[in-house]
Amino acid sequence: MTEPQPPSTVRTLVNTLWFPAFFICGFMLCYLLPLHAPKPHDMPVVVVGDQAAHQLATTFEAAMPGGFDVTAVPDEAGAREAITQREAVAGYDPDNGELLYAKANGSALMMILQQIFTPVASATGHHLVLTDLAPSAPGDVMGTGLLYCLLAMNIPPYVTVMMLLRAELRTRQKLAALVGVGAFAAVVCYSAALAMGVIYNRPLLLLVGFLLTQAVGWTSFGLVPFVKQFLPGVAMGTFVLLSMPSSGGAIPKELVPPFFQALHGFLPLGQAVDAMRGILYFDGVGAPRGIIGLCCWYALGIALVVGHRLWVRRKGDPAAVTAAGTYEHEDDGDVVVDPVLEAPKPRKHRTLSGTVRDGDGTPVPGAILTITDQSGLQLARLVTSTDGEYEVHDLPEGFATVVVSAQGRRPAVDRVPVRSGRSGDQDFVLSTERLAARR
DSSP, rough: OOOOOOOOOOHHHHHHHHHHHHHHHHHHIIHHHHHHSOOSSSEEEESSSHHHHHHHHHHHHSTTTTTTEEEEEEEHHHHHHHHTSSSSSEEEEETTTTEEGGGGOOOOHHHHHHHHHHHHHHHTOOOOOOSSSSSSTTTTTTHHHHHHHHHHHEEEEEEHHHTTTTTTTHHHHHHHHHHHHHHHHHHHHHHHHHTTTTTOOOOOOOOOOOHHHHHHHHHHHHHHHHHGHHHHHHIIIIITTTTTHSSSSSSSSSSSOHHHHHHHTHHHHHEEEEEEHHHHSTTTTTTTHHHHHHHHHHHHHHHHHHHHHHHHHHHSSSHHHHHOOOOEEEEEEEOOOOOOOOOOOSSSSSEEEEEETOOOOOOTOOOOOEEOTTTEEEEEEOOOOSSSSEEEEEEEEEEEEEEEOOOOOOOOEEEEEEEEEEEOOOOEEESSSSSOOOO
C-alpha cells in the first residue's frame, strides 16, 4: 500500500501563514494609513454670525478642501448648544476670538483646532481664547483612557470564543461562559477605570460595556459555522483592525478618512465610545443611538447562533453537523469537540466511517473512538451511534491512528489510511471477553 504524499511545502506555508500576513497588511492599511497624519474631514464647526461663517468657510475650503463643514449660529449660546448637543465639535466667536470645544472628544482634536484657529484669531487682532465645555475626567489626561477600557472589553470576547471552541463543553455552556466573561470584563474594567479617575461613577456604563462584550462575542461565535477557518481574519478584521481607527477613541473620527468615519456609527467599538462619552460628558446625548446599535449587534449574534442550531437540527443527521463545522457526540448533541478552525484545507473531502461490533457481529453503541495523526495530535473524539456506526469528516491526508474502546471490552487499535475523497468503511471489532480482574 502506497502512503499518500504530504501536502506541498508552499501550500502548507500559505495555509499556516495567511493570518500573520493578513494582520501585518491590515495594520498598515487600517492603522498607519488613516492615523499617521490626522487632518480634518467634514469636521462640523459653528461660527457666530452669518458673514463670519461664510468667510471662514471660504478660507477653510481654499486651504483644506472638504476639511470643514461650517454652519452659522446667531450667538455664543447657540454655539455652546451645538457642542453640548454633539452637533458640532467646535464653535468660534470672531468678536472676541473665543474657541469653544469639548476636550471629552479627544485631546488630538483640541490640538488640531488650536493650530487652525490661532491664526484666524490673530488675523482679527485677537489672542485665541480656549473654553472647554466638556472636560474629560481627571484621570483621563489625554482623553484616550476610555478607549483602553473599551479595548479590554472589545478584544477578549473574540479570544474567549477561540478558546471555547476547543473546549469539550455544550454549546449552551459556551454561550453561558461568554455571558460570564462579559459581565466579569464590564465589572473589572469599570472598577479599575473608576479607581484611576478615568471615568465618573455612572453605573449605566456597566450596561454599555457588557453589551459591547456580547455584541462581539456572540457575533464571532455565530460566524464560526459560516466562515470556519477564516474566523480569525473575519473577526479580527471587523472588530479590531477596522474598529479601532474608526472608533474615535484614540484619534477623533473627524480626523480620519471618510471611509473610517462611515464605519464609526456602524461598528460596535465606535457605538460604545459614543454611548459612554454621551453618558459621561453630554448628559446622555448620543447614548441611546450607541446602545441601540450594540443591541442590534447582539441580536445579530443571537440570530446567527440560533439559526445555525435550528438548521443543524432540521437536517437531523451527523453529516449536517460535520458540515456545519463541528463534531458532536451522538449521545450528547450539544457537545462541540473539534471545530473546523484550522488553516484552509484542500477542497476534496476526506471522510472516515465504519461500524464497531463485538465478536458476535453485534453493533456496539457508545464506543469511544479517538483519532490521532502521525505525531500523536488528537484530531477527533466521538461516540458510536445506537447502531454502532461512526463518521468523521475533514481529516488531514495521510495515516491516522484510531483507538476504539468500550466499557468491559478490550480496546482495538489500528493505523488506517486517510486519502482524498471518501476513505471507505473502517470497521472495528471489540472482543466480548471481559477484562480479567486484577488480583
